[in-house]
Amino acid sequence: MLKDTFGRSFPYIRLSITDVCNYKCSYCLPQGYKKNPGDMRSFMSFEEISRLTKTLSELGVCKIRLTGGEPTVRKDFFDILKDMKQNSNIPKVTMTTNGYQLNKIANQLHEAGLDGINISIDSLNRETFKKLTGHDRLYEILEGIKILQTLNFKNIKVNAVLLKDINDTPEEFEKFGNFIKNNKIDFRFIELMQTGDNLDYFKKNHVASKIFKDYLEKNKWVTQTHGKDAGPSLNFIHPDYKGKFGLIAPYSKNFCQTCNRLRITSRGDLRLCLFGNTGISIRHLLQNDNQKDELVNLIIKQLHLKKESHYLELGDTGITPNLSSTGG
Template sequence: MNILKDSFGRRFSYIRLSISDVCNFKCGYCLPDGYKIDKSDNRTFITKEEIGRLAKALSELGVSKIRLTGGEPTVRKDFLDIIKIIKKNSGIKKTVITTNGYHLDRIADDLNKSGLDGINISIDSLDPKTFRKITGHDRLNEILEGIKKLQKLNFKNIKVNAVLLRGVNDKEEDFKSWANFIKNNQIDFRYIELMQTGDNLDYFNQYHVSANKFTNYLNNNNWVIQTFGKDAGPSKNYINPEYKGKFGVIAPYSKDFCKSCNRLRITAKGDLRLCLFGNTGINIRHLMQRDDQTEELKDLILKQLNYKKESHYLEIGETGLTKNLSTTGG
């Protein structure tokens, strides 16, 4: 079996697949003015049948995990069908999603029944006022209620993400609030360092703070770093025997961040992206149309890996093709 491997010896067992650019939140770091249709690109989003063929080809290339992202993936009416198609006949071992938690209290039962293997929920603050300020929505309670419902259903793999923002959610009291949250909850919480994209330079300059601020807190409070798993994401995870949950840090500006890269991205319109902040992308959708195109699709993906660079260039302000995080699945 051919395995997805680049010229630097990195293996890719993990795919982030966006299924929609649309998002119903207005987070300041991503879509502060809300979602707007890109009139320069009138292609439709990839269909569930195309996704089924793609997932099968990826599994034959050694991919074991697909994360469905957006935009907001749950805005698609066929979202649950997409999970079921991947779970049913693709050979992919883990299917997980990243969501903003919109209506999570209403869809928790359906998510659990779908066979989903894990969920990442974006919650930038446990303070309702701060949450509303960042997202433009007063929905914190429904999201927390949704998490409780998932836990009652014995849904195991729940993670919560927050973007670290200077002067907004980076105080020690914010860190302590999350510590209280995971103390008796088997939930992993991770701070993500704010990333510069093509259209957020002013916001980035105002709110970016180094992830070191959080790691210093962890180091001073008996948290110990844990090793990576094979299909793990980019988070450095910390454990403490007194806590049921874990803390994590995703710090794209840190030294050697890209050395352990194990993931590729596919956009909602079928473009393969080798890096969230790369300048190269190719459309592979034309090879997702029929079951007999699997070998061609695999060959095209394998050839593209020759173009994957050793690192992104965020530290010098190069943001590549990523105009905002909703277009590439964050």
């Protein structure tokens, strides 16, 4: 198992396969995707990703989440997904997506063996969704979710970034509540995080996650225990609802104590923390199968450098310019 000096183990890897995103979300890429002129490296190839995931499985990793950018913009996305399911021995492969063309690819995702999907929906109001993302595609996403449900796809989660005066009112919470009342879907609010290039937006739109937690407790939602490969969400259940509510609150006290995930960027950099100040390339050890032992040793050595916590509460966003650049 991968372990750090604080006794935390890491069975969960967030693996970005592209920085490219076709949305223009106001909190992440308001001007749309632009290539970093200072980094001319290509994205990891199919072969490099395949070698990486096979090695990770031998290190005790039992869950990989494919992220971006938007992972489905890669032409070989389904080849990568199928290889992970069929050849890597990773028990659980999930993905995070903006839901672009979900209604058209839902069947393919199911057939490829995807184990879970996280879909970004910041508002169930069509105009608000369009304003936040730059795309009028809410209906297509909701249709895609229905298709997955008809296929008996079990693990569907919806994420929304909590934004001041946009989706932070009891009325908005109730809309999402009605959405999950008869749908076995986990809906989670993510507290807006400051990154290297969104300080003004953060100051204007950040609202503490406590506002949602207070709403849940007031309405008799009860916290649920974490699974070993679960993400950072604090989940809540209610006897009258088929779905669950969740809350990801990176500014909360002791948030990092239960950290169980590492990140690998689309260009092959190992990141110990989303908001860390360091990263190291492991790509040079993904060029042939004989490099596996060196790769294992490098990853284990790097874990000794993982810090106990991020320093977001101090305004230290590390080397993360925006969430798309490191897989969110």
